[in-house]
Amino acid sequence: MRKQDVARLFTTPLDSPAYAPTRYRFDNREYLNIYYRTDPEALRRIVPEPLTTTDPVVRFELMRMPDTTGLGDYTEAGQLIAVEHEGGKGEFNLAMYVDSVPAISSGREYSAYPKKAGSPALYVDSDTLVGTLDYGTLRVATATMGYKHHPMDLDEARAEVCSPTFMVKTVPNYDGTPRICELVRTRITDVTVKSAYTAPARLQLFAHVMAPLADLPVLEVLGASHIVTDLSLDPVEPVYDYLAV
Template identity: 90%
Template sequence: MRKQDVARLFTTPVDSPAYAPTRYRFTDREYLNITYRTDPEALRRLVPEPLTVPDPLVRFEVMRMPDTTGLGDYTEAGQLITVEHEGERGEFNLAMYVNSVPAISSGREYSAYPKKSGSPALYVDSDTLVGTLDYGSLRVANATMGYKQRAMDLDEARAEICVPTFMIKTVPNYDGTPRICDLVRTRITDITVKSAYTGPARLQLFAHVMAPLADLPVLEVVSASHIRTDLSLNPVEPVFDYLA
């Protein structure tokens, strides 16, 4: 392999890349979202400056992605915290638990999504939409929502999915010191909302040292939604350099 060809590699292994070099398009991407009120002090310990916490709200999401360009079929779950940055309201993506190695690799390398391995699921059980998350052999989250009980305004659903998202991008030097440490921002703009529903919901979180979702306890369920979309992700852009 010539030197110029090595420089054009987007990831390794050189003969079998960990993920496909493509813009990911999601068809029939399905969300279960439960927004809840939590302990504001717990949020302040986790949310990095210069982000601020206007309200002690967390969105627990389970995303079922049955048809993704380059990545196939997988599911994610995670927590996003309501934040503000320079007057713009958005969400800080705290953690994502994913059952696909290519999705984990591409999300962390190509972008800044805080992904690690987990076993989420989203399915219908009789008259209930159920979202679960297991870490290893242990259950760490149970989410339930009444199935398609009330139609949701599609513009409201679009606004919920398209809120700006902030994340931390870190890349170490070979000696372990930080090479990149940025606060980044992205926002979904290419989206078609196919259906959206709301209804009663409950969320249980269970303590686990390596999947500490329960460190942000559920004090009150504020809202819930079940949304099906087609969408594409946008690249991230840096908004703050912690090494500057």
């Protein structure tokens, strides 16, 4: 392989890339979102400056993605925290637990999604939409929501899906010192909301040292949504360089 060809590589291995070099399009992406109030002090300990928190609200999301360009069929779960940045509202993506190696690899390398391996599931059980997350052999989250009780306004559902998302991108040097340490922002675009419902919901989080969702305890469930969409992801853009301080 010529040197100039190596420099044009998207990712490794050289003969079988870990994920496809494409812009990802999601068809029939299904969300279970549960919004809950948590401990404000717990948020202050974990939300990175220059982001700020005003309302102590967390969104537990479980996403079923049956048809994704380049990645196929997989499921994710995670926690996003309501934040503000320079007067605008958004969410800080704290952690995502994913059942697909290509989705983990591409999310971490190509973007800044804080993905690690887990076993999430989203399914209908009788009259209930159920979302679960296992880490290894242990259950760390169980979410339940009434199935399609009340239609949502589609513009409201689109606003939920399209909220700006902030993440921390870190890449170390070979000696362990940071090479990249940035706060980045991304948005969801080209959204078609196919259906959206709300209903009563409950969320249980279980303590686990390697999947510490319960460190942001559920004090009160504020609302829930069940949304099906087609959408695309914008590339991330840096908004703050921690190494330039």
